[in-house]
Amino acid sequence: xxxxxxxxxxxxxxxxxxxxxxxxxxxxxxxxxxxxxxxxxxxxxxxxxxxxxxxxxxxxxxxxxxxxxxxxxxxxxxxxxxxxxxxxxxxxxxxxxxxxxxxxxxxxxxxxxxxxxxxxxxxxxxxxxxxxxxxxxxxxxxxxxxxxxxxxxxxxxxxxxxxxxxxxxxxxxxxxxxxxxxxxxxxxxxxxxxxxxxxxxxxxxxxxxxxxxxxxxxxxxxxxxxxxxxxxxxxxxxxxxxxxxxxxxxxxxxxxxxxxxxxxxxxxxxxxxxxxxxxxxxxxxxxxxxxxxxxxxxxxxxxxxxxxxxxxxxxxxxxxxx
Numbered sequence: 001x002x003x004x005x006x007x008x009x010x011x012x013x014x015x016x017x018x019x020x021x022x023x024x025x026x027x028x029x030x031x032x033x034x035x036x037x038x039x040x041x042x043x044x045x046x047x048x049x050x051x052x053x054x055x056x057x058x059x060x061x062x063x064x065x066x067x068x069x070x071x072x073x074x075x076x077x078x079x080x081x082x083x084x085x086x087x088x089x090x091x092x093x094x095x096x097x098x099x100x101x102x103x104x105x106x107x108x109x110x111x112x113x114x115x116x117x118x119x120x121x122x123x124x125x126x127x128x129x130x131x132x133x134x135x136x137x138x139x140x141x142x143x144x145x146x147x148x149x150x151x152x153x154x155x156x157x158x159x160x161x162x163x164x165x166x167x168x169x170x171x172x173x174x175x176x177x178x179x180x181x182x183x184x185x186x187x188x189x190x191x192x193x194x195x196x197x198x199x200x201x202x203x204x205x206x207x208x209x210x211x212x213x214x215x216x217x218x219x220x221x222x223x224x225x226x227x228x229x230x231x232x233x234x235x236x237x238x239x240x241x242x243x244x245x246x247x248x249x250x251x252x253x254x255x256x257x258x259x260x261x262x263x264x265x266x267x268x269x270x271x272x273x274x275x276x277x278x279x280x281x282x283x284x285x286x287x288x289x290x291x292x293x294x295x296x297x298x299x300x301x302x303x304x305x306x307x308x309x310x311x312x313x314x315x316x317x318x319x320x321x322x
Contacts, residue, residue, distance in 0.1 A: 007047075008080070010040040011073040014052065017041065018062065018070050044069075094287040095124035101138070102147040105231045105248045106165070106275070107131040110300070111147065118295050125288050133198050133229065138280065144289055145279040145296075157278045160293065161302040164272035166249040170261040174241040182244070185219035185268055192243030194234045195224035205246065207268040219268075246270075275300075 016026040023034040023041075030037070045052050052066035062070065102111050108131060115127050130136070130143070138146055138157070149165045171179075175192075182188055185207050193205065205219040224243075228234050231247040238245035239260055245252070255261040277296050279289060 010044050012077060013037055013040045014044055015070060015073050094122045094291040096288050097126045098144045098288050098292055099128045099142055100145050101130045101136050101143045103133050103149055104131045105251050106147060109250045114299050122291060145277060145292060148278055149273050149275045152276060156281055158281050159276040159278050160297060162275040162277055162300045163302055165275045166272045167246055167270045168249040168252045169246045169264045170252055170256060171238055171244040171264060172241045173262055176262060182264055188219050188221045193221040193224055194237055194243050194245045195227040196234060197227050197229040206270055208271060
């Protein structure tokens with residue numbers, strides 16, 4: 001059955017005719033003529049193929065079909081009113097479900113604790129946090145907001161810059177005692193280097209050049225005997241003394257601070273990568289999304305630059321982050 005605004009209007013008029021008891025009273029309620037009220041009722045009857053009202057010169061009464069149809073109309077109109085009220089309420093204060101996507105390392109190390117703080121501030125919001133290092137289709141997977149790392153392409157999405165995504169290179173003291181401490185990227189050829197599976201060829205061990213001219217160059221490293229699609233797994237292998245790991249600073253900084261891992265090649269660390277919060281453009285964003293965006297910018301926003309209200313629309317590139 002095809003629904004349209006005319007049909008809903010006719011249903012409203014039919015219910016009013018039942019409640020008021022006459023076409024004239026219903027006409028006054030809707031600001032129409034009694035003739036137009038009658039036309040709406042006849043159109044309903046033609047669609048249904050049955051009479052809804054029996055009319056005489058003195059009174060009108062519902063047929064059995066009219067009585068049943070009237071009850072269903074009341075329920076449908078009540079459901080529509082409830083839906084509209086719910087939508088208005090959701091735009092009045094943060095409430096409802098937010099589905100958020102983020103890379104695994106950032107999501108588990110920093111975003112998950114931050115989400116707990118956000119939920120403590122907004123009791124009527126729920127968050128579903130999806131951690132994945134692949135680039136998700138936000139529309140297809142129903143994502144409200146996503147954190148993306150790397151270069152972005154133009155699209156209909158809004159992008160707000162977050163803090164840079166920095167990398168760190170390190171190994172355990174036990175490993176370095178056995179294998180020696182590399183002094184330059186060329187020394188890595190003599191070491192076990194732990195590889196991240198989602199790195200593309202042009203990102204694998206791409207280190208900053210040490211010639212003072214800036215830029216980056218691919219370090220020659222041997223094929224790794226241990227590769228993983230999870231930075232935490234590579235971290236654990238490094239802690240066990242297996243080799244040298246290059247992963248997000250946020251994943252390794254506590255181990256470095258406690259001495260479990262020792263930082264290496266600090267003059268050659270990769271250039272920090274841009275990180276953005278993406279969300280669909282909407283002329284009237286819901287309070288739950290607006291409050292979450294504001295929270296993310298306050299917690300993780302790029303500094304010291306002041307963030308404008310709206311950034312250029314961008315779309316994530318195909319390269320996932322470590």
